Amino acid sequence: MTFNEQELVKGCKQRNRIAQKQLYDVYGGKLFAICLRYTKNRADAEDVLQDAFIKIYENIDSFRADSPLEYWLRSVVVNTALNHLRQQKYLKELDDIDIHHNGVADREFTLGNFQMQQLQGMIQELPPGCQTIFNLYAIEGYQHNEIAQMLGISEGTSKSQYSRARSLLQQKLNKEKRFDDGSVQHKQF
Amino acid sequence: MMDPSNINSFEDQWRKALQEASETPPPSVWAGIEARLDKDEEKVIPLWWQSPKMWYAAASIVALMLVGGGLWYSGIEKTGVQVAVSTKPVEKPAVPAGKAAPVETAAPGLNKPETARPADDNTAIAARRSGNAAARKPENVLGKVHEPAAEPATVATATVPQNAAAKGTSNSLIAETGVPTTLPAEIASSKIAGTSNAAADENQPISAQLLASLPYSNLDVYMQKRIVFFRPEVRNEEPVKVSKPKEYYAGVGIMPASFNPDVQLKEAPMAFSAQSVSQKRAVTGSSQARASYAVQTQGGVRLSKHWSVETGVSYLRGNSAYEGGGYMLNAYNSMAANVLENALAGMPAAAANSDKSANFDNGALYIDVAKKVSNNYQYLQLPVQAGFTLNPEKKFSYSVLGGMMANFFLANELESASGDIIRTTASDEIYRGMNWAATTGLRLNYKLSANWGANLTGSYQRAVSSGFKSNQSLDSHPYLYGVSWSVRYSF
Numbered sequence: 246m247t248f249n250e251q252e253l254v255k256g257c258k259q260r261n262r263i264a265q266k267q268l269y270d271v272y273g274g275k276l277f278a279i280c281l282r283y284t285k286n287r288a289d290a291e292d293v294l295q296d297a298f299i300k301i302y303e304n305i306d307s308f309r310a311d312s313p314l315e316y317w318l319r320s321v322v323v324n325t326a327l328n329h330l331r332q333q334k335y336l337k338e339l340d341d342i343d344i345h346h347n348g349v350a351d352r353e354f355t356l357g358n359f360q361m362q363q364l365q366g367m368i369q370e371l372p373p374g375c376q377t378i379f380n381l382y383a384i385e386g387y388q389h390n391e392i393a394q395m396l397g398i399s400e401g402t403s404k405s406q407y408s409r410a411r412s413l414l415q416q417k418l419n420k421e422k423r424f425d426d427g428s429v430q431h432k433q434f
Numbered sequence: 435m436m437d438p439s440n441i442n443s444f445e446d447q448w449r450k451a452l453q454e455a456s457e458t459p460p461p462s463v464w465a466g467i468e469a470r471l472d473k474d475e476e477k478v479i480p481l482w483w484q485s486p487k488m489w490y491a492a493a494s495i496v497a498l499m500l501v502g503g504g505l506w507y508s509g510i511e512k513t514g515v516q517v518a519v520s521t522k523p524v525e526k527p528a529v530p531a532g533k534a535a536p537v538e539t540a541a542p543g544l545n546k547p548e549t550a551r552p553a554d555d556n557t558a559i560a561a562r563r564s565g566n567a568a569a570r571k572p573e574n575v576l577g578k579v580h581e582p583a584a585e586p587a588t589v590a591t592a593t594v595p596q597n598a599a600a601k602g603t604s605n606s607l608i609a610e611t612g613v614p615t616t617l618p619a620e621i622a623s624s625k626i627a628g629t630s631n632a633a634a635d636e637n638q639p640i641s642a643q644l645l646a647s648l649p650y651s652n653l654d655v656y657m658q659k660r661i662v663f664f665r666p667e668v669r670n671e672e673p674v675k676v677s678k679p680k681e682y683y684a685g686v687g688i689m690p691a692s693f694n695p696d697v698q699l700k701e702a703p704m705a706f707s708a709q710s711v712s713q714k715r716a717v718t719g720s721s722q723a724r725a726s727y728a729v730q731t732q733g734g735v736r737l738s739k740h741w742s743v744e745t746g747v748s749y750l751r752g753n754s755a756y757e758g759g760g761y762m763l764n765a766y767n768s769m770a771a772n773v774l775e776n777a778l779a780g781m782p783a784a785a786a787n788s789d790k791s792a793n794f795d796n797g798a799l800y801i802d803v804a805k806k807v808s809n810n811y812q813y814l815q816l817p818v819q820a821g822f823t824l825n826p827e828k829k830f831s832y833s834v835l836g837g838m839m840a841n842f843f844l845a846n847e848l849e850s851a852s853g854d855i856i857r858t859t860a861s862d863e864i865y866r867g868m869n870w871a872a873t874t875g876l877r878l879n880y881k882l883s884a885n886w887g888a889n890l891t892g893s894y895q896r897a898v899s900s901g902f903k904s905n906q907s908l909d910s911h912p913y914l915y916g917v918s919w920s921v922r923y924s925f
Contacts, residue, residue, distance in 0.1 A: 275454070365455070383444075
């Protein structure tokens with residue numbers, strides 16, 4: 246934690262509006278990108294971000310300096326997003342899915358030529374359960390047993406949903422036409 | 435089955451691509467957050483109540499008092515025969531016999547207490563409360579210090595079977611054992627200092643009174659160490675200063691009002707008294723309010739969430755009428771004067787007009803006709819008011835106002851008996867140039883936007899001193915009721 250972060254947290258604990266705004270300015274962009282990954286559209290993402298920041302300001306007292314501030318902020322945002330998805334009933338029925346290997350999954354690929362918005366768009370297009378579990382497992386780095394606990398599903402469901410997400414994403418990636426020089430003909434999202 | 439390395443590659447790439455992703459949220463998000471924070475802040479909770487520092491400080495003080503009290507109490511007991519014993523079991527994992535050696539530093543600690551800083555806080559407390567540093571690590575110390583009781587008369591009330599180290603007996607057991615302290619210090623220290631391998635005599639029984647044979651002065655050193663122990667609990671953090679910029683506002687408004695100069699005739703003017711009509715209703719007339727108005731400008735500053743002060747400049751046109759019966763008519767030159775007119779003319783400062791009163795000394799007639807004459811005033815007003823606002827953050831808020839108003843007299847226009855207008859200005863020295871009035875009011879504020887607001891203010895003003903310079907024959911305490919409409923800009 247840097248000196249500035251300490252001051253920022255201290256200010257937020259004192260409910261100092263300037264410090265709160267500064268915290269928002271520093272981390273709002275990254276946290277908004279997380280919200281976009283977990284939701285289906287920008288309006289929902291904005292709602293989640295707003296709720297998350299209110300929670301952050303209200304619970305900043307529970308933040309302890311022994312862990313990085315950004316991790317704590319991310320976890321608050323992810324939890325808020327999951328609550329939002331529960332309210333939207335997106336996570337109500339998550340079942341095991343039979344995954345048929347389609348032969349395209351193992352291909353060598355690179356994401357280097359894709360723009361961030363394109364990748365976010367691909368994730369947003371996934372079915373809700375797949376989207377959430379992909380985010381939690383692949384990006385946030387949770388294990389399947391942790392995800393199962395968080396979402397109240399079985400570990401097998403988490404794994405199968407993730408496999409499906411992975412498969413769907415690879416199909417989307419492969420749909421993009423690649424040229425020999427590595428450039429990608431982008432699809433409009 | 436997928437190749438695990440490929441899975442990692444897949445996840446790593448996505449993680450790399452998206453974990454540091456950032457996208458600026460639209461400004462409306464912060465606006466929404468701010469609005470919700472404002473709403474939350476209305477539930478006012480004292481800041482100190484939220485501050486963990488206050489709790490730490492309070493807890494530290496309580497803890498220090500407890501420890502200090504305990505030390506003082508144990509110090510008193512030391513003067514007697516018994517050594518204070520711990521009333522709280524010290525929870526510490528048992529030390530196996532094989533690992534007893536590393537903790538024998540407690541033994542030299544008896545001679546040099548400052549090097550025997552307790553390894554952890556619980557054991558420290560135990561040592562202090564028992565008045566014996568050896569109690570901190572009794573396993574190894576007891577193993578050695580089993581001296582035949584030199585003074586059987588002072589044998590402890592309890593004897594501890596000395597297989598503590600081998601069986602992993604916790605020091606809490608020892609600490610709970612009360613022992614008298616009568617053994618000379620050098621016996622204990624020499625025996626204990628000589629101990630190098632504690633577990634050797636572990637099966638031999640030992641008298642517990644040996645544990646309590648510390649020199650009294652050593653205990654004092656430990657008492658000081660308790661203060662060191664609590665020092666980290668007190669944090670010296672400087673509070674973040676919450677600096678809220680002052681809010682200024684300026685406004686303009688217009689106030690329809692009901693103005694009454696409340697002119698009273700204290701005694702009949704000379705001409706009227708000469709005609710012996712002072713008892714008549716000519717001198718019992720009264721002022722009546724007429725529609726008036728004020729054009730107001732105001733500027734203020736918000737001092738805190740609720741309090742504000744404001745001032746401004748207003749022009750007041752105060753219209754009124756005076757209804758008093760009759761007027762004087764000079765039979766010779768047909769001059770006429772009503773009672774106010776005559777009274778004004780008779781005022782000392784209006785010596786220039788004194789001929790008006792003189793004209794009615796002789797041969798004047800009193801015409802007893804009720805007549806209402808207009809009596810209009812003009813003032814420049816300068817208010818200084820304090821305001822207390824309820825619900826200051828809401829769209830609708832209410833302010834209670836109170837303060838003083840300096841009324842600078844500009845002019846008075848009095849309708850004469852003949853129908854002419856007699857204009858009196860400040861330079862005529864009849865009216866006070868400046869007259870204080872008390873003012874109070876209730877204001878309804880409506881926020882139109884972040885900066886603009888509309889106000890509706892009900893005001894009451896009343897002069898605290900007479901409007902006339904000399905109140906010998908005339909007195910006036912103007913008062914006003916008004917409802918002001920104004921717009922305000924905050925910056």
